Amino acid sequence: MDNQIFEYLLEKRVGFGKHQLRQFFIISFIDFLDGAEFLFLSILTPTLKQEWNLSIVELSIFGGSFNLGLMIGSTICGLLADRIGRKNILIIGTVLQSFFLQHLQTIQFK
Template sequence: MHIQAFLDQHGWSNFQWLIFVMMFFVAFFDGMDTAVIGYIAPDLIRDWQISKADLVPVLSAALIGAAIGAIVLGPLADQFGRKTLLLFSVFIFACCC
């Protein structure tokens, strides 16, 4: 079976479109927090009466967490499977929320 020919002959199902749209929104809102915090940082500094240096940990936490997660969980996902690590990560995230 030629995968490319099979994919070219068959359109996307409704289920595949649903998954695509859901994953688009996951990626959109995952990146939105980083963009929004940069946008509202000047107001936070003014309203909370803190220095820029005090806000640095907040601004960098998501990026540092993503970098550490990629470095640590990438090799583990290769070893244990991506689905297993994804479910584990979602579980940890849910518990911490």
């Protein structure tokens, strides 16, 4: 019975229009980019092992620190989103990511 009430409210009262479709594609694109990070990590790991002569332990630390950073960053951004709004956090995150990606090429590893 509760499911029928929910469907009624969703279809008749709220609706699904252009705005919801636009939001769906924006969130899907952000989720796609988040998933691409894991794909790049799996592609990058064998290259790092060969180029930098890393051991399995060092690669495990690299992967673990990547996931730990995601966990800490998601927690902090979630708390900030509750305070200042999700839209603001998405804008700030996009600007920071764009800035750091453009300046990533200036980093030199020795």
